[in-house]
Amino acid sequence: MNQYTVLRVIAKIMIPVILLYGLYIQFHGEYSPGGGFQAGIIFAAGFVIYSLIYGLEKVQQAVPPVAVHVLAAFGVFLFIAFGIAGMLMGGDFLQYRVFMEDNHAAETLGIIGIELGVGITVATVAIALFYAFAGRERD
Numbered sequence: 001m002n003q004y005t006v007l008r009v010i011a012k013i014m015i016p017v018i019l020l021y022g023l024y025i026q027f028h029g030e031y032s033p034g035g036g037f038q039a040g041i042i043f044a045a046g047f048v049i050y051s052l053i054y055g056l057e058k059v060q061q062a063v064p065p066v067a068v069h070v071l072a073a074f075g076v077f078l079f080i081a082f083g084i085a086g087m088l089m090g091g092d093f094l095q096y097r098v099f100m101e102d103n104h105a106a107e108t109l110g111i112i113g114i115e116l117g118v119g120i121t122v123a124t125v126a127i128a129l130f131y132a133f134a135g136r137e138r139d
Contacts, residue, residue, distance in 0.1 A: 004053070011053040018046040026119045027112065036115035040122025048130050056134050065131055068124045075121030082113040 002008075022043035029035030051059040083093040091098035096110025 007053055011049060015046050015050055018049065019043060022046065022123075026115065029115055036118025036120075037122050039115075040119040040124075041126060043119070043123040044126035044130070047127050051130070051134065056131070060131065063127065065128070068128045068131065072121055072124040072128060075117045075119070075124060078117030078120065079114050080117075082110055082117070086110070 022039045025042060026036065026039035029039065047059055047063060050062075082096075086095040086098055087093055089098040094110070094114065096106045097103050098106070099109055100106040
């Protein structure tokens, strides 16, 4: 039996729970404390734990560094797109009320959209930072 068997079994159970909790925080953040930043950090922590248990190479196979960089840029683009969409529809930057007739529904749509952009950006930048530091050679 490998010395890491218990850790691997626990990780197989806990990592999906951590990622699911990150999604919960992401999409419940409008109604309670939480949101994109917190969800992004929780989501990235799941990948960091996976890397610590299974190795950096395994996590980079699951989420290649190129995909991390593309998703980081996409998250920023999503945030900016919601802001500019409000301007193009006659409002101010990040003014969501112009999206729909129902102000509450428009606010909900806008907040979920920008928080999703923030969550994607924070998660991928945290993973990219982890890749950068974990891949360094020791002197």
